[in-house]
Amino acid sequence: MSEPIRVVVTGAAGQIAYSLLYMIAKGDVFGADQTLILHLLDIVPMAGVLEGVVMELADCALPLLRQVVPTTDPAVAFKDVSAAFLVGAMPRKEGMERKDLLASNVTIFKAQGEALDKYAKKDVKVLVVGNPANTNALVCSHYAPSIPRENFTAMTRLDQNRARAHIAVKVNVPVDDVKNVIIWGNHSATQFPDAKHATAKIGLVEKSVYDAINNQSYLEEDFVSIIQKRGAAVIAARKMSSAMSAAKAASDHMKDWWNGTSPGNFVSMAVVSDGSYGVPKDIVFSFPVEIKNKEWTIVQGLDVDEFARSKLEVTSQELLEEKEEAMAVCSQ
Ligand code: NAX
Numbered sequence: 001m002s003e004p005i006r007v008v009v010t011g012a013a014g015q016i017a018y019s020l021l022y023m024i025a026k027g028d029v030f031g032a033d034q035t036l037i038l039h040l041l042d043i044v045p046m047a048g049v050l051e052g053v054v055m056e057l058a059d060c061a062l063p064l065l066r067q068v069v070p071t072t073d074p075a076v077a078f079k080d081v082s083a084a085f086l087v088g089a090m091p092r093k094e095g096m097e098r099k100d101l102l103a104s105n106v107t108i109f110k111a112q113g114e115a116l117d118k119y120a121k122k123d124v125k126v127l128v129v130g131n132p133a134n135t136n137a138l139v140c141s142h143y144a145p146s147i148p149r150e151n152f153t154a155m156t157r158l159d160q161n162r163a164r165a166h167i168a169v170k171v172n173v174p175v176d177d178v179k180n181v182i183i184w185g186n187h188s189a190t191q192f193p194d195a196k197h198a199t200a201k202i203g204l205v206e207k208s209v210y211d212a213i214n215n216q217s218y219l220e221e222d223f224v225s226i227i228q229k230r231g232a233a234v235i236a237a238r239k240m241s242s243a244m245s246a247a248k249a250a251s252d253h254m255k256d257w258w259n260g261t262s263p264g265n266f267v268s269m270a271v272v273s274d275g276s277y278g279v280p281k282d283i284v285f286s287f288p289v290e291i292k293n294k295e296w297t298i299v300q301g302l303d304v305d306e307f308a309r310s311k312l313e314v315t316s317q318e319l320l321e322e323k324e325e326a327m328a329v330c331s332q
Contacts, residue, residue: 004035004066006081010112011088011130012040012070013049015240019247020085025057025065029255030083037067041077042088074115081120083258085250086112086140089130099325102132106326109136113143122147125257125294128154129250133187134270134284135322139330141272141284150295153257154270156183156191156286158242158249162230163193166223167200171212177201178209182288183227183268184308185315186322191286192311193227195219197302220307261291266299277304279312283319 007024009017017040023029025038038057042050050070057068071077078084090104109128116124124147128137133154141152160183168175178200184192196219198209213219234242256267270286273279276298277287289296304312 002034004037005030005083006037006039006079007083007085008039008041008077008081009085009087010041010077011086013042013046013053014087015243016087016129016246016250017085018053019244020087020250021053021057022060023247023251024085025060025062027064029251030258032064035064035066037069038065039077039079039081040068040070041074042070042072044072047072074112075119078112078115078119081124083254084116084120084124084126085129085254086126086136087129087250089136102135102322102325103329105130105132105136106139106329109140110143110330113140116140117144117146120144120147124151125254126152127250127254127257128152129246131187132322134286134319135326137270138272138282138284138323139326142327142330149272152272152284153253153296154187154284154286155246155250155253156187156268156270157253158246159183159187159191159193159227159230159286160268161245161249161252163195163223163227164198166226167195167198167209167213171200171202171209173200173202179265180288181209181268182266182302183286184312185286186319187270187286188315188318189228190315190318191228192308192315193224194308194311195223196305196308197288224311256291257296258294260293261289266290269296271296271298274298276300277302277312278309279316280320283316283323285316285319 054070092101137152137154141149163181164178168178181198182194195209199206266288268286269289270284273285275281279285288299
């Protein structure tokens with residue numbers, strides 16, 4: 001067993017964290033040999049609920065979990081952490097405009113960026129889940145200048161998992177036999193789920209998903225719209241937003257970042273754009289990435305046709321607008 005690492009989960013009294021904490025604490029993310037000290041951050045009114053979560057984690061009797069630190073103080077929460085799951089955010093309330101939500105949440109991520117800058121390890125891996133996730137990650141990184149920008153990412157893995165599972169059902173193979181579905185852009189309704197480069201193992205043959213489904217309009221219209229609206233469909237059915245699947249996606253994202261991707265496989269992560277594929281620089285944009293030695297690189301050289309290009313432009317435009325609004329709020 002190696003020395004314990006410190007991992008923080010914010011929004012630790014919330015519904016995603018309720019599933020995520022168990023996944024982390026039993027070794028799904030950092031491995032079966034990595035002991036952990038879990039830091040749990042939430043806001044003062046949730047301190048009582050947090051105590052209940054601490055009790056349940058203790059009652060799980062998990063061998064890797066060496067200590068749990070519940071707190072409402074960012075200085076304690078971010079101290080010496082190697083990995084940060086930034087889940088906590090203000091939910092959208094009735095009558096609240098998207099702009100108001102963005103304003104409240106970027107303020108949270110500005111403060112957490114400053115706290116990460118001061119207290120976290122300089123090689124901390126930060127995954128932002130709380131919405132608007134891409135722009136929150138950008139803000140967080142901006143206020144943590146001593147930590148490399150590459151260490152800030154936002155989650156589009158839930159969208160990728162949804163897309164992959166959808167294709168698997170469509171071509172009737174286990175989900176593991178579908179690979180390289182891409183989510184481009186923002187974790188919002190403008191995201192572009194792209195099956196153009198995806199393959200599925202059908203029998204013994206690895207086939208292009210486009211060939212296997214053989215219905216271009218389905219893949220460019222219905223599929224895109226179903227994945228874009230999947231979150232809303234879960235809310236309509238469950239009367240609450242995705243939680244178990246969001247936690248699994250956060251776990252998958254960090255696990256791949258920590259351990260790397262296997263050859264020939266790429267995953268989607270929202271990362272700071274370097275201008276690849278004509279995407280504007282300096283927005284946090286979901287790209288296909290490969291990961292080695294805990295460092296991601298954007299997969300290059302994929303063919304982006306005119307249809308895809310138009311989708312990338314729409315989602316880029318939304319992210320540029322969010323960035324402008326966020327920076328205006330932060331500079332007030
Ligand atoms: P909950 O409302 O159940 O939990 C959020 C928790 O965050 C609450 O306990 C709240 O007190 C806490 N919180 C609020 N402000 C905080 C602060 N400043 N510091 C620490 N904790 C704070 O929401 P949940 O369902 O867990 O969702 C959390 C976030 O994930 C939301 O912003 C949601 O929109 C977002 N999602 C993002 C997804 C993605 O794919 N990127 C998918 C799932 C989810 O919708």
